[in-house]
Amino acid sequence: MPARDGDRVVTEVLVIGSGAGGATIARTLAELGHDVLILEEGHRVPNARYGGSPADAFSTFYRNRGMTPIMGPIPIGFVEGACVGGSTEVNSGFWHRTPAETLIRWNAVYGMEDVGPDAMEPHFAWAEEALGVGPFEGVLPPSTQVFQRGAQAMGWASKEVPRTAPGCRESNVCAMGCPTGAKQGMSARMLPAAEAHGARLLSSCRVEAILHKDGRATGVLAVMRDRTREGGRSKDAMSWVRIEAEHVFVCAGPTQTPALLRQSGITFHVGNTLAIHPMLKVAARFPEPMDADRHVLPLLQVREFLPEITLGGAFFSPGHLAMLLADGGPDSLDTMLEARHMATYYVAVRGTGTGTVRPSLLRNGGARLRYTMSSSELENLGRGMARLSLLLLRAGALEVYPGIVGAPVIRTEKEAGRSLDGRLDRSRVAATTVHAFSSCPSGEARERCAADSWGRVYGFENLRVADASILPDSPGVNPQGSIMALARRNALHFHDAAA
Ligand SMILES: Cc1cc2nc3c(=O)[nH]c(=O)nc-3n(C[C@H](O)[C@H](O)[C@H](O)COP(=O)(O)OP(=O)(O)OC[C@H]3O[C@@H](n4cnc5c(N)ncnc54)[C@H](O)[C@@H]3O)c2cc1C
16 A cells, blocks of 8 residues: 555556546546556545434535635535545435537537537446436425426426436435445445456545646655544544656546646646536425425426526435525524425526636645626526425425525515516525536637546646536536546547557
8 A cells, every 4th residue: 555655656547536537537447457546535434424414424525524615706605525436425316417408519619529419328328327327216205296296387397307326215314425325426336346447546645736747747746644543532644645657637526626737837727617506595384294304305306497597406404404594584493393394495507607716825735716606697596596486385385485695485476476587686695506517628629628628638648637627618407427428438538549
C-alpha cells in the first residue's frame, strides 16, 4: 500500500474520485486490462454506518457535513457526497437517460461528437444493466398515489421514474446511505467489480495538485489520512504521497474537479460555466396518513413541462420536514405534530443561469461556488411552484407549505394560482440543489469548452475529465445516467485510442 512519505507509486491510469464518473471509468478500464489506481478523498464507510441518523450521515458521507452554500444574489444550499462512491451513496437513485433533444443540442452547440441518441444507447444500456435500473417492485406508497391522483386531475402526463434500487425495501433513508444494499451506490457493485479486475482503491486520500509539464500530466500530489484512536479519541495522521501516472482521469465531481484543475494551474474554460437544477421544496398535509418516513419517496414525476420544469417527490424525514416548515416561520412548526399526514415534493427547473467555481482563498482544498439565477429560471420556479401546489390541492391536500421564506400557507387554488405568472419574491426563495454540472464543458467548440468531445483537457495529451463537470450544459433531468453513459463512452474511446 502506498501510504508513507517518500513512497513512489506508479500507475498506468490514475482516477481521482470514486463517484458516478470515476467508478465507471475505473471499472471499464480495469475490465479491459488496464492498470488502474483510484484515489478517493472520503472514507470507505462500513456497512453498519449506512442508514444511520441524519447527523451521523452528514459527517460520514457528505462534503462539509452537508453544508456547501452556493453564493449569489439568491443563495442556494448545495450538498454532495465525499466518501467512497461519492454522491451516489446518498442519492435517491432516480434514473434518466439524457433526453434526445439535449443530446442534439450538445452536438449542435458544443460540437460534442458521437453523442446522438443512437450512439449513446449502448452506454445507457450498459449502465442500466450494471445497476439493475428498473421500476419499484412493491405497492406504490400513499405519497406517490396522491401525487398520481393530482396529476391525473390536472390532466398532466406523469410517469414513474425508474431507480437504481432493485429490490428496494422502502427503508426511506436513501440520503443516509441504503442499509439494505438495494440502492446501487458505486460502492455496492461497480467499485467491487473494478477491484475484482485488479483496480486498486486508496480511500482517505485527497489529491491536492495535478503535476504536469509541457502538456503532459505526470502524476499527482496527495494527502493520505490515517484515522487512529488514542485514549478513546480519534486522531488523523497525515502523510504526503506522490503518484506517477501515464494517464490521469479527474472525476472529483462538478465542484472539486474545476477547483483542483485551477489550483494546479489549468484554467482554460475551467470553472466558468457551473450549471445546476435549482429546486424548491414544498410540504403538503393530507387528511389521510402518508407515513412518508416509512415508505419509499414519491416515485412519479410530472413530465408535462419537461425539460424546463420537473415536479416530483422529495426525500422525507422529520428533520428535513422541520427545516422546510421553518421557512414559514414559528407558527408553521406546530404543523410538525401532523408529520404523519405530510409528504414532501419539489419543483426543479433546468438551469439556464451562470455559475463559477474557484479554489478557496484559504488554500484549504475547498471551493468557492457562485451562481446567478436567470430570470427565466426564477419564472419557471414560480410557475412550477404554483403548478405543484395546484396538483397537491387537487390530490386532496388540505394545506401546502411552499419553500419560500415567510410565505403564507396555500389552502385554495386561487392562492396557488398567484405565482402562475412566474412572479416570485427573489429575496425569499429558499432554493436548494443536489444537481450540479457543466463546470468543464466538453466538445469540439474550443471557444466555450474545457475538454474535447471525449473529455481530454485542451492543451493536454493525457489528462481527462469524466464526471458531472463535462456535461456541456444542464440536462434538465436527474444527471447520474448522463454522467455514467458519457464516462463509459469516453473510457471505451480511450481504450480504443490506446490500443
Ligand atoms: C442527496 C442527493 C440526491 C441525489 N439524487 C439523485 C437522483 O435521484 N438521481 C440522479 O441522477 N442524481 C442524483 N443526485 C446527483 C448525482 O448523485 C450526482 O450528479 C453524481 O453522483 C455526480 O457524479 P460525479 O462523478 O460527478 O461526482 P460524485 O459522485 O460526487 O463523486 C466525486 C467523488 O470525488 C471525490 N473527490 C473530490 N475531490 C477529490 C480529490 N481532490 N481527491 C480525491 N477524491 C476527490 C469525492 O469525495 C467524491 O467521492 C443526487 C445527489 C445528492 C447529493
